[in-house]
Amino acid sequence: MKLDSSVLEIDLVETAKRATRFIKEYVETSGTEGIVIGLSGGVDSNTIAALTSRAIGGDRVLGLMLPEEETRSEKDIEDAVTVAKQFDLKTQICDITPALRSFYKSIPIFDQSDKLCKGNMKARTRMIYLYYYANKMNTIVCGSSDKSETMMGYFTKWGDGAADIYPIIDLYKTQVRRLAEHLGLPKEISEKPSTPALWPKQLAETELGIRYNTLDLILYGIERFMDSEEIAGQLNLEKATVETIRAKWLYSEHKRRGLLGPKLSYRTIGADFRIPRDPY
Amino acid sequence: MKNRIKLVLAQISCKRGDKQRNLQRMEEVLLEAKKQSSDLVIFPELCVTGYANRDQFYELAETIPGPSAEKIEEFARQNDLHVIFGMPELSGKTKGTLYNTAALIGPEGLIGKYRKMHLPTHSVFEEKRYFRLGYQAAAFETALGTVGLCICYDIFFPELIRLIRLQGAQLIVCISASPAVRKEYFEILTAARAIENTAYLAYVNLAGVEEGLQFWGGSRLIGPTGTVIAKAKYDEPDLVFCELDPRDLRPAEAFIPTLRDLRPELFDKLKLESEKI
Numbered sequence: 060m061k062l063d064s065s066v067l068e069i070d071l072v073e074t075a076k077r078a079t080r081f082i083k084e085y086v087e088t089s090g091t092e093g094i095v096i097g098l099s100g101g102v103d104s105n106t107i108a109a110l111t112s113r114a115i116g117g118d119r120v121l122g123l124m125l126p127e128e129e130t131r132s133e134k135d136i137e138d139a140v141t142v143a144k145q146f147d148l149k150t151q152i153c154d155i156t157p158a159l160r161s162f163y164k165s166i167p168i169f170d171q172s173d174k175l176c177k178g179n180m181k182a183r184t185r186m187i188y189l190y191y192y193a194n195k196m197n198t199i200v201c202g203s204s205d206k207s208e209t210m211m212g213y214f215t216k217w218g219d220g221a222a223d224i225y226p227i228i229d230l231y232k233t234q235v236r237r238l239a240e241h242l243g244l245p246k247e248i249s250e251k252p253s254t255p256a257l258w259p260k261q262l263a264e265t266e267l268g269i270r271y272n273t274l275d276l277i278l279y280g281i282e283r284f285m286d287s288e289e290i291a292g293q294l295n296l297e298k299a300t301v302e303t304i305r306a307k308w309l310y311s312e313h314k315r316r317g318l319l320g321p322k323l324s325y326r327t328i329g330a331d332f333r334i335p336r337d338p339y
Numbered sequence: 340m341k342n343r344i345k346l347v348l349a350q351i352s353c354k355r356g357d358k359q360r361n362l363q364r365m366e367e368v369l370l371e372a373k374k375q376s377s378d379l380v381i382f383p384e385l386c387v388t389g390y391a392n393r394d395q396f397y398e399l400a401e402t403i404p405g406p407s408a409e410k411i412e413e414f415a416r417q418n419d420l421h422v423i424f425g426m427p428e429l430s431g432k433t434k435g436t437l438y439n440t441a442a443l444i445g446p447e448g449l450i451g452k453y454r455k456m457h458l459p460t461h462s463v464f465e466e467k468r469y470f471r472l473g474y475q476a477a478a479f480e481t482a483l484g485t486v487g488l489c490i491c492y493d494i495f496f497p498e499l500i501r502l503i504r505l506q507g508a509q510l511i512v513c514i515s516a517s518p519a520v521r522k523e524y525f526e527i528l529t530a531a532r533a534i535e536n537t538a539y540l541a542y543v544n545l546a547g548v549e550e551g552l553q554f555w556g557g558s559r560l561i562g563p564t565g566t567v568i569a570k571a572k573y574d575e576p577d578l579v580f581c582e583l584d585p586r587d588l589r590p591a592e593a594f595i596p597t598l599r600d601l602r603p604e605l606f607d608k609l610k611l612e613s614e615k616i
Binding site (some may be wrong): 073080335337 | 355574
C-alpha cells in the first residue's frame, strides 16, 4: 500500500453529512434539549461548532469558553467568538481560575512545578464546567477529540477525553483541517497550530515531536496493519520514530477504554453486558 | 411466474427494539402496497426489531411461525400480498439459539424462510456473537415464480447466489442492514450478482441510524443485464414501486449465457481449495 498524503483524502461532503446526521440522531434519541461544547478557539472545537450547528441549529448549541490565568489567549477567545457568530451559537465565558486556585490550595500534596498534573487538572476542571451546564440545561456534552490525538493518548483522561459523543474522533487532524475549511471556517482557524492549553506556549506538534501531516500517515499505516519498517521506508523516517509512535498508541489504550473491572459474575459491565444505548 | 410482477422496495427505518411500532409501520406499507396493486413487498434485514440490539436479541427473538410472523401473515392474507422481511429467529428446539432470518410469506401463509449463512463478525459487526449460521440456501416456488433469498453480507459470496439461481430463482432478493461505509461495495456487488446469474435482483436496505451505524438505504431492483430498474433514496426511508417482467430473462440469458457456460468441475475444486485456506 502506498503511503502518501492522498490516502488521507476524504469525501468532505459525505463526511460532513454523516457526522451531522450522527449528532442529530443522538440528540433526538437522548431526550435532551441540545448540546454544550468547550470552545477553545482551536480547529477541532471550531469544527465541532460548525457541525453541531448544522445538525441541530446554533440556537441549541452552547459554546463554553473556559480560559484560565496561565494560558488565557485573547486571540483564541476572539477566534471562538468569530466562529460562534458565524454558526449562530450561543456562547458564555467562565474563567476557571478561581476554581483551579481552590484546588491548588486544598490539595496537601499539590506541586506547582509538576505542570503535567496541574495541566490535567485544568482539563478536568473544564470537564466539570461542561457537565454542570449539560446537567443544568438538559443537554449533552459534545467532545472534539480527533483520531490523531486519541490514538496518541494526547488528551486528559476524564478531562477533554470526557464527553457523550465524539463526532470527529474517526478523522485524523489533517482531515479535520480539510473538513473545517469545507465547512467554511476561516483559513487562519483551519490551519491554526493546535494546543491543549494546559500550560503557556504549549504546542501539540512540538510536544508530540512530529508534524501532524507525518504523524497522520504513520497512524494511517498502523491502522492498516503495516509494520514499522514499511511505514518508515515509505515516509523516509527512522524506524525508531515509527516505533515510538506505535508505542505511544499501544501504551495509551487504557485512556480509550470504558469501564474496566474483573470478571466476577454472569454478565459484566464494560465487558460482556452488551446492550444498546437508546432504551425502548 | 406471472408476466409482470409489481414489487415494493420498502426501505424503512426501524425503531430499535420496538416490535410493535415496526410491525405497525410494516402494516402501513402493506396497505399502501395493496392500493397500488402490488404483488410482493420486501422489507430490510431484521426490520421487525431493528439491527443493533446486542444482548437484547435474546429477548426479542421469536420462532417463525411465532407472534410477529403470524401478524405479518395476517397482513399478507388481508392484503393478498407476498411479503419478505427479516427478524431474529429463535430456534424452536432450544431457548437460546438464534438465527438472522428472512421469511417469505404469501397470501396463504408462510412459504419458507432462509437463515443467513454468512454472518459478518468483523469491523463493527458482531453477528456470530448472537446468531447461529444457517446451513441451507433457499429458493422457493411461489405464485410469482421462484424467489431466492439471501441476506446482506451473503452478497459477497457469489457461490451462494449461484446456488440459489441454480435452484431456479429468477428473482434473487437480498435484504440488508448495511451501514454507509459499505455502500460502494454493495452497489457493485448487487449488479454483479444480477449480471453473472442473469437474474433479477432486488436489494432492500435499512435507512436510519442505530447505535452510530448509519444505514445508507439505496435499495434497488436490478435487471438480469445489470440495469438498475428502480432505486430508492440514499440514507432516508423510501418506498419504491417497481415492476419486473420475467420474459426479459430469456434474451438476457441468450446475450450473456453464463448459466449455459457453467463448468461444474470447477465447483469440486472450489470446495477442495476453500477447505485449505
